[in-house]
Amino acid sequence: FQSMSFGRTGCPVKCPLHPGEIDYTKTFCPEAERIYETEALSLPHAAFLGGKEDMDLILQAIRKVRQNTRGLIS
Numbered sequence: 001f002q003s004m005s006f007g008r009t010g011c012p013v014k015c016p017l018h019p020g021e022i023d024y025t026k027t028f029c030p031e032a033e034r035i036y037e038t039e040a041l042s043l044p045h046a047a048f049l050g051g052k053e054d055m056d057l058i059l060q061a062i063r064k065v066r067q068n069t070r071g072l073i074s
Helices: 030-038 052-067 069-073
Strands: none
Touching: 052 069
16 A cells, blocks of 8 residues: 555556556545545544454443434524
């Protein structure tokens, strides 16, 4: 991942099939951005480096938030 090398070709980050650099700053995905801002949960990858007990605690916390969403919003 750090070398930005994916598969044999490196696409889509370093793709020999596309001449020049690809400017991802011009990418516009409004639906994906809306979901990320309003519905998605993003956790750092380090949160998933623990054991099964740690994963169970994360899952338990997510379930607790989901079960109490109405109270959290109001």
